[in-house]
Each structure stands twice: as structure tokens, then as C-alpha cells.
Amino acid sequence: xxxxxxxxxRRWLSRMATVGTAILAGWGLALLLMPALPSPxxxxxxxxxxxxxxxxxxxxxxxxxxAALGGLPPESEVVPASAPAAGKKAEPKSGSPPSALPGDAxxxxxxxxxxxxxxxxxxxYTYPQDAAFTPRGLxxxxxxxxxxxxxxxxxxxxxxxVTNPWGAPEGFFHQRxxxxxxxxxxxxxxxxxxxxxxxxxxxxxxxxxxxxVAPWGGxxxxxxxxxxxxxxxxxxxxxxxxxxxxxxxxxxxxCTPEGVRAGVLPDGQTVAxxxxxxxxxxxxxxxxxxxxxxxxxxxxxxxxxxxxKAPGPxxxxxxxxxNADPNVVDLLAPGGGKYSQKAQLGxxxxxxxxxxxxxxxxxxxxxAENGRxxxxxxxxxxxxx
Ligand SMILES: [Ca+2]
Ligand SMILES: [Ca+2]
Numbered sequence: 001x002x003x004x005x006x007x008x009x010r011r012w013l014s015r016m017a018t019v020g021t022a023i024l025a026g027w028g029l030a031l032l033l034m035p036a037l038p039s040p041x042x043x044x045x046x047x048x049x050x051x052x053x054x055x056x057x058x059x060x061x062x063x064x065x066x067a068a069l070g071g072l073p074p075e076s077e078v079v080p081a082s083a084p085a086a087g088k089k090a091e092p093k094s095g096s097p098p099s100a101l102p103g104d105a106x107x108x109x110x111x112x113x114x115x116x117x118x119x120x121x122x123x124x125y126t127y128p129q130d131a132a133f134t135p136r137g138l139x140x141x142x143x144x145x146x147x148x149x150x151x152x153x154x155x156x157x158x159x160x161x162v163t164n165p166w167g168a169p170e171g172f173f174h175q176r177x178x179x180x181x182x183x184x185x186x187x188x189x190x191x192x193x194x195x196x197x198x199x200x201x202x203x204x205x206x207x208x209x210x211x212x213v214a215p216w217g218g219x220x221x222x223x224x225x226x227x228x229x230x231x232x233x234x235x236x237x238x239x240x241x242x243x244x245x246x247x248x249x250x251x252x253x254x255c256t257p258e259g260v261r262a263g264v265l266p267d268g269q270t271v272a273x274x275x276x277x278x279x280x281x282x283x284x285x286x287x288x289x290x291x292x293x294x295x296x297x298x299x300x301x302x303x304x305x306x307x308x309k310a311p312g313p314x315x316x317x318x319x320x321x322x323n324a325d326p327n328v329v330d331l332l333a334p335g336g337g338k339y340s341q342k343a344q345l346g347x348x349x350x351x352x353x354x355x356x357x358x359x360x361x362x363x364x365x366x367x368a369e370n371g372r373x374x375x376x377x378x379x380x381x382x383x384x385x
Pocket of ligand 2: 114115118141330331332333341
């Protein structure tokens with residue numbers, strides 16, 4: 001099947017996603033109304049969340065978490081299980097409050113800023129044209145922070161904007177984030193867990209752990225199996241299409257009250273994902289982080305919204321109609337230099353059907369390029385900013 005044909009097929013599938021969204025919204029609503037199954041908000045509370053210790057450098061976070069403990073949004077503010085038909089103007093419900101959030105987020109152990117206004121992939125990508133994809137900043141990662149608390153590791157992803165037009169129970173809808181972590185030198189995977197992001201990972205920093213972030217219960221913790229890091233396992237787009245095999249991975253935890261939990265901080269801009277410490281381990285100084293931000297599409301490959309050559313109501317534009325171009329619109333990376341987002345995401349080759357190779361933050365090469373006063377800081381556990 002040609003790339004064009006294949007992508008056209010997926011384009012059709014994604015048009016059907018509006019129907020899917022309605023169904024999913026229905027599930028989400030049912031989940032909220034079902035007493036036997038706690039909503040994520042209830043789950044936070046069931047877990048006995050506590051207020052984090054304020055370190056004085058977390059304006060809008062600590063106080064926000066306190067506000068979040070108020071509980072579920074009023075029923076009147078739950079978005080009805082409906083979605084606009086393709087081509088019809090969507091009416092995002094901006095009045096919905098963000099979901100309640102994980103408390104006891106603990107101390108910051110790693111934090112990195114990302115440039116504002118760069119949710120354009122290699123510099124050319126444009127937003128889908130439907131009104132649901134407003135305002136600007138939905139995919140513009142601004143900050144990535146890791147906190148270690150009692151029995152939990154929390155990943156905080158601050159965006160330019162977060163909206164929830166179809167009432168996903170997590171409080172966000174548009175963001176599809178993968179946090180791939182190289183925790184163990186010399187082993188791991190250089191391919192994504194599933195085909196979809198359309199990128200390859202630096203073989204020198206093959207990933208071992210994936211924190212998958214998606215609405216509608218799509219978040220989870222995965223680990224690479226044996227892996228083949230360092231083997232120069234580069235592959236072309238032909239082996240990484242939607243139906244192709246992803247990396248050998250094991251699902252460790254799904255999105256459950258005892259597993260991985262996701263929500264939005266009351267600042268309305270920060271997606272938070274909490275993972276049990278026992279499952280992921282204590283963050284270490286030498287953990288390398290790949291943070292990939294794409295658009296969520298329940299019917300997209302690995303739930304990534306496709307990037308096409310021409311923009312459409314439901315697709316990003318400014319890419320290519322094949323599968324060499326990344327479906328990643330923002331990448332945690334320095335603002336310039338050899339490892340800038342533009343350089344990394346732009347390293348794909350359509351003619352050779354070759355995907356971009358990306359590099360993690362907090363590795364010596366990128367750190368050197370980042371220069372003095374870099375974007376990120378490692379903070380020994382127990383120390384406040
Ligand atoms: Ca950004
Ligand atoms: Ca970026």
C-alpha cells in the first residue's frame with residue numbers, strides 16, 4: 001500500500017473519530033456516573049491525597065492543588081456526550097473546571113523549561129483548522145518537572161493552554177504525550193512502543209521506561225523488554241507504519257486508582273501524571289528524558305493526530321503525507337543549536353523514507369550544547385528550588 005493510500009485510509013478513520021469521540025464521551029460520562037467505578041477525581045481523594053510541602057517556588061501549584069481538593073465539578077459542568085460532526089464548527093466547553101489533581105506531589109527532582117510558541121514541529125507544522133483546536137498553545141510545552149513524593153513520582157507538563165472540549169475525565173483532551181526515559185545505560189529500545197510518533201531514539205540513549213499520557217484512560221506505564229540499545233538499530237518509516245510492529249514492551253500499569261493517574265492542575269495549564277514509586281523507581285541523576293507532545297486522536301496511530309502536507313479540520317499541516325515526518329509537534333529541547341527542536345524533528349528524510357532521530361534532555365551532549373544557565377536543573381531529592 002502506498003503512503004498516500006495508507007494515510008488517506010487513516011484520514012477517513014480519523015473523520016470517523018468524531019463518532020468515536022461521542023462514544024468515548026459516553027463512556028466517560030458513564031464512568032463518572034457509575035458508583036462502583038471511581039472517577040479519577042474520586043480516585044485522587046480515595047488515595048488520601050495530602051497537600052504537598054510548599055517550597056516557595058511553586059506559585060500556582062501548591063495553592064492550586066489545595067483548590068483541587070474541592071472534589072468533583074458540579075454535574076452541570078460535565079460536558080454532554082456529544083461531539084461536532086466533521087466540518088461542523090465545534091463548540092469547545094471552556095467553562096469546565098480542570099479535574100482534581102494528585103496531591104502529595106513531593107519535592108522537585110528535575111525540571112526543564114521548553115521555549116514558548118514552538119508547537120510547530122520542525123518549524124513548519126500548523127494547527128488543525130477546526131475551532132476545537134483553539135486557543136493557540138494547546139501543544140506548546142512550557143515546562144517539564146519531575147517530583148518525588150511518598151510512594152509516588154509525579155510528572156508535570158505545563159502547556160500554553162489546556163482545554164477539554166469533550167469532557168475527558170482527566171480534564172484534558174488534546175494532549176498526547178509520551179515521556180520515554182533512559183534509566184539503564186546499555187539497554188533499551190530505539191523504537192517507540194507503538195508506531196505513531198514517527199521518530200527514532202538516539203541509540204546511545206535507548207529508552208527503558210515509558211510514561212504514556214492520553215485522555216480517556218489512555219495513560220499508563222510501560223517498560224522495554226530485552227531491547228537492543230546501542231546496536232545501531234535504525235529503521236526506516238517502512239517498518240514503523242501504523243500496522244507495523246512497535247518495540248517489545250511490557251505494560252506495567254494502566255490508568256487505575258492504584259496505577260497511573262492523570263489530571264490537570266488547577267492552574268488550568270498543567271497536565272499531571274502520577275506513577276507509583278515502586279513501579280517506576282526513584283528518579284536518578286542520570287535519567288535521560290524524551291518528552292514528545294502530539295495531538296490526541298483516538299483513531300490515530302498510537303492515538304497521535306496525523307500531520308499531513310496540507311492542513312485540514314482534523315489534521316496538522318506543514319508535514320508530509322507519508323510516514324517519515326514526525327507526528328510530534330513539540331519536543332522538550334533547547335531553544336537553539338545542534339539539538340534544537342527544529343534540528344531534531346527536521347532530521348527526517350522523505351526521499352529515503354527515514355524518520356527523525358531524537359535526543360533526550362539531560363544527556364551530556366545536549367547539556368553541552370545547551371550552554372551555561374541551561375534549561376534544566378537536577379535537584380537532589382529533598383531539596384527545594
Ligand atoms: Ca514549547
Ligand atoms: Ca520544544
